[in-house]
Structure formats: structure tokens, C-alpha cells
């Protein structure tokens with residue numbers, strides 16, 4: 001396992017649409033292991049493969065006190081409700097912005113053994129899933145800001161995604 005440098009704006013890989021993973025093989029499992037280590041080292045609670053320079057549809061999530069989750073080819077199948085959240089991103093260090101996210105999301109994808117997984121999430125997990133899946137489409141949270149004055153400097157205890 002290895003910690004990989006996290007790509008930051010304006011790196012163009014962050015604006016690419018990531019490709020679907022066709023074969024879930026050893027190279028994908030190695031990527032996931034490296035992404036999990038990189039996420040924890042940052043520290044952050046989620047990471048998408050483009051953030052380590054790999055334009056593939058792979059995300060990892062590491063909620064405090066929960067097991068790490070890796071999702072390959074994740075898809076949001078349902079979004080419900082709306083709420084205001086503060087959000088930061090490891091690829092845009094030093095800032096957080098206030099944006100709207102869903103209250104509840106349902107996501108499906110594959111785990112690292114190729115088995116289908118479905119996740120029903122609320123709160124920080126729902127926010128992290130939306131944030132990381134946005135990364136796979138080249139979308140960053142700053143794209144969801146209603147105006148630039150919704151962006152501010154991060155406080156030390158705030159979470160980054």
C-alpha cells in the first residue's frame with residue numbers, strides 16, 4: 001500500500017469524466033488499497049480515483065467509527081430531500097463552501113470482489129457519496145455554490161471529502 005499525492009485544482013484530471021471499470025482485478029484492488037491509505041493519511045472521509053490521478057469510476061469512503069467502503073462504478077439511483085451543508089474537498093485545500101445536498105441517497109455499485117452492493121445513506125455518508133460520485137463526473141462542490149460568498153476558509157476541525 002502507498003500514499004499517493006492528491007491532485008489539486010487546476011489539475012485537468014479533476015475535470016475529466018472517469019471511465020467505467022470493466023474488469024475488477026488485482027490492479028483495481030491495489031488502487032483501492034492505496035486510495036484508502038491516502039484518504040486516511042490526508043485525513044479525509046472520502047476519496048475518488050481521479051483525485052489520485054486515475055480517471056476510473058472508483059470511490060472509497062471512510063466514515064469515523066465505520067468500516068471503510070470501496071464502491072466500483074457507483075451510481076446514485078435515488079436522491080430524496082434537500083439540506084444545506086458545509087463541504088470541503090481534499091483537492092481544494094483550505095476552503096469550505098455552503099451548498100445543497102440531498103437528505104437521503106441510494107447508491108448501487110460493485111465491491112472489490114465484483115459483488116453488487118447497495119447503500120442507503122443519510123447525513124455525512126450521503127454527502128460523501130454525492131461528493132465522491134460528482135468527482136467521477138468531473139464535478140466539484142464549488143460548482144454547486146450559489147455565489148462566491150458561500151465559500152470561506154476552513155476551520156481546523158472541519159471534515160474534507
Ligand SMILES: [Zn+2]
Nearest residue numbers: 089090091161
Ligand atoms: Zn473532493
